Amino acid sequence: MRFVIDGDGSPVKQEVIELAREFSLPVLIVTSVDHFTTKEYPDFLTFIYVDMGADGADYRIVKEIHDDDLVITQDYGLASLLLGKKVRVFHHRGTEYLAETIDGLLTQRYLSGQMRKAGKRTKGPKPFTQADRDEFTAKMRKVLRDGLMKEQ
Incomplete structure (x- = not known):
């Protein structure tokens, strides 16, 4: 098991790194060369950089994925492919993301795109807060603990 992060714009990279350290899991971050960094990271973290352009990171994630990976993305299209x-x-x-709900999310994304093309305004995402970070960490910690208990 490892974490795979769709790195372009993910606000929870540091939280995932901390969870990975806590649970001794590797992390793969796939991101465009736009986000290249020379920052030092722990040895359990690997970056794959892809060319700029639409969906480059998504296609690489699909190529690199393993059955037991936990993927973090805000991209409904990528989530649909991975499900x-x-x-x-x-x-x-x-x-x-669940198979039962992904079609509704994709439809919502399509309709919002159509509205924007027609010149209408749509709501963007709410600002990401520390409470959101804490909730993400708590939920992922539960997923990891539940997964480890099943393996035993």
């Missing part, structure tokens, strides 16, 4: 591979996928607010 078809039986991978557990989570939003950065801690909500797990």
